[in-house]
Amino acid sequence: MRYCSFCVLLVFLAVNMMALVSITYAQESDIRIQGLEDNQDLADWVDEAALLKFEEREETVTSRFAGIEPQVEKALKSKGYYEPKVAFDNIAEPVVKIQTGPQYTIGSLRIQGDNRNLEDVEKGDILDAAAILTAQEKLKNEISKETCYYSLTVKNQVVLNKTRNTGDVTIIVEKGDIASFGPTTFKGAPSIKTSYLENFIKYEQGACWDVTKIEKTKNALISTGLLSVVNETLPETPYSDGTVPVIFDLKERSPRTIRLGASYYTDEGPGIVVGWQHRNLFGAGEELDTNLRANFLEQSISADFEKPFFGSPDQTLNIDAEISHLDSDAYEEYKVSSSVNLEKDLTDNLSGSLGGGIELSRIQDKTDFSERTFGLFSIPASLHYDNRDDPLNPKNGWTWGVETTPYLDALGESSPFWKTTLSATTYFGFGEEKNTVLALRGRLGTINGAETDxxxxxxxxxxxxxxSIRGFGFQEAGPKDEDDNPTGGRSLLETSTELRFKITDTIGAVGFVDAGGVSDAQYPDFQEGLYVGTGVGLRYYTGFGPIRFDVATPVNRREEAEQPVYFYISIGQAF
Structure with missing residues (x-):
């Protein structure tokens, strides 16, 4: 056991060192800088702004460094050094020799065409190009918010005084006519209803002209998944009444998609998913998603229908139906189910749902050999928060959710009961590129109103x-009967800690620990202790998400696991 743990730790540390070496290599060039030993900040800037691009070249040694001196001079001038001397030597090793010369400051500062003041930049400051451009863009944004100019150009002019080592800066503001939004027309998407497309317009007719809202509208239209191209056509000048008609030229993408997925878990065997999706069933973004799933334990066929903007722009109607069969060590179930729920976006990150469901199931309980038929009515309700930066491969952010469902058995085989789960995940990215991520997950559940049996x-x-808890088989981490069949319970606790790091752009590795289990009590008591599993894994990053390969083993209670090692292969992160 100690030898196994040592091997796992050794592999984990070795891969982590490879990742750190990769990150360091990607951030520093192998071109030495001479002459900036007393100004490390400037040396780092020259390396980042000018030299790294030559590091990435794949040409011959002779052509690889062609044009390096002008690029270094450009980087120095952007920081106020307008009289640099730069020489490149590649005899023994690539070396850039730099004499910066004097650093220029702002001699005078004025704005032409507007009476505002420029913020964060003033006379006497270093003549830093980035600082001036940032202040210039900030001025443009302020003017855009307060006025309705159809065209607005803000540029700068700098006149150098080499005697005083200063630069006189003039910000030039050129304003067009006052304008407002006119009517909006959509062309090129005959199968999509105009009334549906209008939901994504980010401005109102007659409102003050703001060109940024055109870009926001284009992004919103693309996000529907129904369009591959969105371009706008605008007149050169506003109409005589000051309005600007907007025409969006659209190109539809195919609304149908066929999906094929595969997985392999040691406890479930090989699995396959075949799906067919239509994203514009009736012309207003209605989505129909059908799936066939199968592995050694479970087989199902399902259909899910989604109607956006149902009743209001922030509501979605969901209708689903499923036929399934599951045969595990705990029970065998044949089930037909259907549900309807209304989901509402409460904020940008928070949503809630309320609905109703019905299911008819025939269950053989392998712990007492009983076979019963249930007709359950349910009223599921949920609340979910999600501010992750990427749902497929998050590096920052967190999620939490509350799901609660009362059940009533119309056939009288079960007493009424109430099932509730609380869940949360969070992600912490480290480093400039956040190539190392600490991911945490927790889930707590309870059932009230009835005894387990x-x-x-x-x-x-x-x-x-x-x-759930990797290192243990499907449904293994909980109470069992005398024949070693899982009995299930009325409460649940699951926790996961996973450290993810990238080795290259497409290869990553993880180390993880999962812990938790099921209790027969209404709330987790774990009188028999927790189940703990640990392991390592690899990730192959693709355009549609990472492909996951994990290997896990039990840390404790090994005698309760059917196998000493479990393998998991699927698409997507574990959580």
Whole structure:
């Protein structure tokens, strides 16, 4: 056991060192800078702004460094050094020799065409190009917010005084006519209803002209997934009444998609998912998603329908139906189910849903050999928050969710019960590129209103498996009967800690620890202790998300695991 843990730790540290070497290599060039030993900040700037691009070249040694002196001079001038002397030598090693000369300051500063003042830049400051451009853009944004100019140009002119080592800066503001938004027309998307497209317009007719809202509208239209191209056509000048008609030229993408996915878990065997999706069923962004899933434990066919802007712009209607079969060590179930729910966006990151469901199931409980038929009515409600930077491969942000569902058995086989789960994940990215990520997950569940034996086996809590506690098989991390069959429970606790780091742009590695389990009590008591699993994994990053390969083993309670090592292969991060 100690030898196994040592090997896992050794592999984890070795891969982490490879990642750190990769990150360091990517941030520094191998071209030595001579002459800036007393100004490390400037040396770092020259390396970042000028030299790294030559590091990435794949030409011959002779042509690789062609044009390096002008690029270094450009980087120095942007920091106020307008009289630099730069020489490049590549005899023994690539060396850039720099004499900066004097650093120029701002001699005078004025704005032509507007009576505002320039913020964050003043006379006597270093003649820093980035600082001036930032202040210039800030001025343009201020003018745009307060006025309705159809065209607005803000540029700068700098006159150098080499005697005083100063630069006289003039910000030139050129304003066009006052304008407002006119009517909007969509062309080139005959199968998409205009009334649906109008939901994504980020301005109102007659409102003050703001060109940034045109870009926001284009981005919103592209985000529907129904369009491949969105371009705007605008007149050169506003109409005589000051309005600007907007024409969006659109090109539709195919609304249908066929998907094929595969997975392999040691406890579930090979799995396959075949899906067909239509993203514009009736012309207003209605989505129909059908899926066929199958592995050694579970087989199902499902259909999900989604109607956006149902009743209001922030509401979505969801209708789903499923036929499924699951055969595990705990129970065998044949089920037909359907549900309807209304989802509402409460803020940009927070959403809630409320609905109703019905399911008819035939369950053989393998712990007591009973076979019962249940007809469950449910009223599911949920609240979810999500501010992750990327749902497929998050590096920052967090999520939390509350799901609660009361159940009533119309056939009388089960007493009424109430099932509630709380879940949360968070992600911490480290480094400039956030190539190292600490990911944490927690899930807590409870069932009220009935004893465990009176709850349908498929509605009890179970733990263990690739989406739960890795290192233990499907439903293994919990109480069992005398024949070693999982009995499930009324409460659940799951936790995961995972450290993810990239080795290259497409290859990554992880180390993780999962812990938790199921209790027969209404709230987790873990009188028999927690189940803990640990492991390592590889990630292959693609355009549609990472492909995951994990290897896990139990840390404790090894005698309760069917196998000493479990493998998990699928698409997407573990959480």
């Amino acid at each position: 009176d709850i349908p086996a498929s509605k009890r809590f179970y733990a263990g498996g690739g989406g």
